[in-house]
Amino acid sequence: MSPGGGPRLLLRRLREIMAEQTSAQMRLDKLVSVIASNMVAEVCSIYLRRAGKVLELFATEGLNRAAVHNTRLKEGEGLVGLVAETAEAVNLSDAPSDPHFSYRPETGEDPFKSFLGVPIVRGGQVFGVLVVQNKAERIYAEEEVEALQTVAMVLAEVVAQGGFFNVAELDEPELRADRPRKFMGDGLSEGVAVGHVVLHEPRVKVDRMIADDAAQELKRLEEAIGSLRQSVDQMLVSSELDLTGEGREVIEAYRLFAYDQGWRQRMRDAVRTGLTAEASVERVQDETRLRVQRLGDPILRERAHDFDDLARRLLRHLTGESGQQALSRDAIVVARNMGPAELLDYGREKLLGLALEDAAATSHVAIVARSMGLPLVSSLEGIADNARAGDAIVVDGESGEVHLRPPVEIVAAFEEKRGLRVQAQARFAAIRDMPAITKDGVAIKLMMNAGLEFDMPHLKESGADGIGLFRTELQFMIGETMPRLADQTAFYKTILDAAGDKPVVFRTLDLGGDKVLPYARWEREENPALGWRAIRIALDRPALLRYQVRALLAASHGRTLRILLPMVSDVDEFNRARAMIDRELERARLLNQTRPTQVLVGAMLEVPALAFMLPQLMRSADFVSIGSNDLLSLAFAVDRTNPRVARRYDNLNPASLTLIRLIVQSAAENSGDLSLCGEMAGRPLDAMALLGLGLRTLSMQPGQIGPIKMMIRSLNLGEISSFVDRLCGRTDHSLRTRLAAFAAERGIVLK
Ligand code: PEP
Ligand code: MG
Numbered sequence: 001m002s003p004g005g006g007p008r009l010l011l012r013r014l015r016e017i018m019a020e021q022t023s024a025q026m027r028l029d030k031l032v033s034v035i036a037s038n039m040v041a042e043v044c045s046i047y048l049r050r051a052g053k054v055l056e057l058f059a060t061e062g063l064n065r066a067a068v069h070n071t072r073l074k075e076g077e078g079l080v081g082l083v084a085e086t087a088e089a090v091n092l093s094d095a096p097s098d099p100h101f102s103y104r105p106e107t108g109e110d111p112f113k114s115f116l117g118v119p120i121v122r123g124g125q126v127f128g129v130l131v132v133q134n135k136a137e138r139i140y141a142e143e144e145v146e147a148l149q150t151v152a153m154v155l156a157e158v159v160a161q162g163g164f165f166n167v168a169e170l171d172e173p174e175l176r177a178d179r180p181r182k183f184m185g186d187g188l189s190e191g192v193a194v195g196h197v198v199l200h201e202p203r204v205k206v207d208r209m210i211a212d213d214a215a216q217e218l219k220r221l222e223e224a225i226g227s228l229r230q231s232v233d234q235m236l237v238s239s240e241l242d243l244t245g246e247g248r249e250v251i252e253a254y255r256l257f258a259y260d261q262g263w264r265q266r267m268r269d270a271v272r273t274g275l276t277a278e279a280s281v282e283r284v285q286d287e288t289r290l291r292v293q294r295l296g297d298p299i300l301r302e303r304a305h306d307f308d309d310l311a312r313r314l315l316r317h318l319t320g321e322s323g324q325q326a327l328s329r330d331a332i333v334v335a336r337n338m339g340p341a342e343l344l345d346y347g348r349e350k351l352l353g354l355a356l357e358d359a360a361a362t363s364h365v366a367i368v369a370r371s372m373g374l375p376l377v378s379s380l381e382g383i384a385d386n387a388r389a390g391d392a393i394v395v396d397g398e399s400g401e402v403h404l405r406p407p408v409e410i411v412a413a414f415e416e417k418r419g420l421r422v423q424a425q426a427r428f429a430a431i432r433d434m435p436a437i438t439k440d441g442v443a444i445k446l447m448m449n450a451g452l453e454f455d456m457p458h459l460k461e462s463g464a465d466g467i468g469l470f471r472t473e474l475q476f477m478i479g480e481t482m483p484r485l486a487d488q489t490a491f492y493k494t495i496l497d498a499a500g501d502k503p504v505v506f507r508t509l510d511l512g513g514d515k516v517l518p519y520a521r522w523e524r525e526e527n528p529a530l531g532w533r534a535i536r537i538a539l540d541r542p543a544l545l546r547y548q549v550r551a552l553l554a555a556s557h558g559r560t561l562r563i564l565l566p567m568v569s570d571v572d573e574f575n576r577a578r579a580m581i582d583r584e585l586e587r588a589r590l591l592n593q594t595r596p597t598q599v600l601v602g603a604m605l606e607v608p609a610l611a612f613m614l615p616q617l618m619r620s621a622d623f624v625s626i627g628s629n630d631l632l633s634l635a636f637a638v639d640r641t642n643p644r645v646a647r648r649y650d651n652l653n654p655a656s657l658t659l660i661r662l663i664v665q666s667a668a669e670n671s672g673d674l675s676l677c678g679e680m681a682g683r684p685l686d687a688m689a690l691l692g693l694g695l696r697t698l699s700m701q702p703g704q705i706g707p708i709k710m711m712i713r714s715l716n717l718g719e720i721s722s723f724v725d726r727l728c729g730r731t732d733h734s735l736r737t738r739l740a741a742f743a744a745e746r747g748i749v750l751k
Helices: 006-019 024-038 078-086 142-160 214-237 245-258 261-272 277-295 298-319 340-346 364-372 408-430 457-462 473-478 485-499 534-540 542-555 571-590 608-620 628-635 654-669 684-693 702-713 717-727 736-746
Strands: 043-050 054-061 072-074 090-092 114-122 125-134 181-184 186-189 192-199 331-335 351-356 376-378 392-396 401-404 445-450 467-471 504-507 560-565 598-605 623-626 674-676 697-700
Touching: 006 024, 006 142, 024 043, 024 054, 024 125, 024 142, 043 078, 054 078, 054 125, 072 078, 078 090, 078 114, 078 125, 114 142, 114 277, 125 142, 142 277, 186 364, 192 351, 192 408, 214 245, 214 261, 214 277, 214 298, 245 298, 261 277, 277 298, 331 340, 331 392, 340 364, 351 364, 351 392, 364 376, 376 392, 392 408, 408 702, 445 457, 445 702, 457 485, 457 702, 467 485, 467 697, 485 504, 485 542, 534 542, 534 560, 534 571, 542 560, 542 571, 560 571, 560 623, 571 598, 571 608, 598 608, 608 623, 608 628, 608 654, 623 654, 628 654, 654 674, 654 684, 654 717, 684 697, 684 702, 684 717, 684 736, 697 702, 717 736
Parallel strands: 192 331, 331 351, 351 376, 445 467, 445 697, 467 504, 504 560, 560 598, 598 623, 623 674, 674 697
Antiparallel strands: 043 054, 043 125, 054 072, 090 114, 114 125, 181 401, 186 376, 192 392, 392 401
16 A cells, blocks of 8 residues: 555645534544545544543444444453554554454454554543554555554544544543543642642643645744754853753753754654644654653653653744743642742642642652642642643542542532531631640640741641741742841741740751752762761751851840751761850850850651660750651651652551650650651641650641641540550551551541
């Protein structure tokens, strides 16, 4: 077969069919007939994917018509299933003899030997399969495969945009871009949000897919690539950005991609098949994404994000779109991932929630979302490609459910849930001024975690006893430049003034790992979670700690200053940092500068090795706070920022509880002041176990103070202590179910 009239003519015919006013089925029927004749094929069929990954024959020219809507294949079943599963073209001269061939008598495909099937792809997802078949045994030429792929792409895009089919007639095939979709992810910040999608990396809308003039399109493509390259070159020389280390590497990798000849050539080839420059960029990007997804390599996946970004920039060069978007009053941001600074850029007034593809529970974007009180769900694979700007969306940060384009009943159900939450909050507010005392009379201290100025009103609203963890690095991370001494002093003073009589524990800069400053020179490390972090940086670069301490001393004039040192690994490290603090205090005294009445210095217990040094540590530390996020991540050898493994262990594993029990006992034997400020403290079931282990001070996100207090007031501490003690001896992967059953039996409130 030689393409009858070539792909460009075929695309033109496609466009005519699209413009016709007929039913969806008739258009599909016409389409297969036009493709068959243009490609001189005896058979042309379209299979579309329905829910449950079933591929259904939707139209055919050449097979039995009676098979339409009757022949169905599962993904991976038959050659059509193979195309859908692998997302690759299958080109065979003798299809019936292939082991994947699945014979379907109702189709009457017996006489057809050669088979060419290509996936119908959009946004990195396979929506169906387009097939041509011939009686004669032959392998289809490369240009024929290319031509069929181009047709499949146009078909996917047009159908997905809803401009081709009257979708209602098609009984909900998977392909409909406007159909409701439910995603199940991990709820990382509680709350229910009902609003509309704002794409963090908006998909550039391509209106024109089929070219009028190929030479003109090629010229447009070349010009756009030229300007893209220029703008990336510009990034590297820009003195404003002053890129070094990892930042520079990223942009250099970008630059390599921008100059990649293979990429350019693939886009040029796509233009030659009759697509517009924009459609060609999309097509090549879809293919790249699919290839990377199949390889499943996390590093390549990251690179693919870079490539996505580059393709988006190229599309913007072509369409002239700026990429800036206006936020509606009920915006819910959808993105692959996002940094904490980017989240703050959106501001709190208009944002209702977040739906991300891959952020881990203890990632900084999650921590900031919690502190902003924004519901966040992550691990939502494919949502960024599926969502369109302005789509209705529901995000439930508690159950991890996200509904895209939900029917009205779903919206109503979630509105109701939101209402119930408001009522629950009213109940929490009612106990705000009541003490956190267990049924058997033990008082628990409930502190809150904070890091930004807008956290401060929560101190009063939540009824917290003080701030148990103030993450000072957040203020450094959101700025464009390193805050100067005077700015730092003013900031800490604002925080202390807002706290009034309540204590504030300032943690010194906890940088490194996943926390990098946008403006600092950072050397790339193989293993940043185990690398140059927190107190290690402070001891190697003492100026950073010294200036921060100086600011804290000045800000705490006339009050007690509490300083907490992060990621301490051994007592000597703590002592050296403490000596630096003492020197600063002495300096302030000699210079007769304003200073606190008292300085208390504590250590974060995040490195498991330190758990065995508490008797010695307690001699020099005024207090110790368990950072369970890092402690357990390091104890289980799991990178907490890597969503692939972050959930592999449960905090309520017998080993975690045994480790924490050891710490509590050791601290008590040495009369140490111990608290816990990791995310566990804010989860009622986890917190119940922690109290059972002997902890009496917990610091958590402010929104959780109410629920935790409810739990405490319904708890008998004696009972839970002996129960948790017994649980430590078990071998379960997680003790969650047993603890929940215990709570249910005794009417302990966990909501
Ligand atoms: C922790 O590790 O538990 C902790 C509170 O510190 P961060 O989450 O800021 O690392
Ligand atoms: Mg930590």
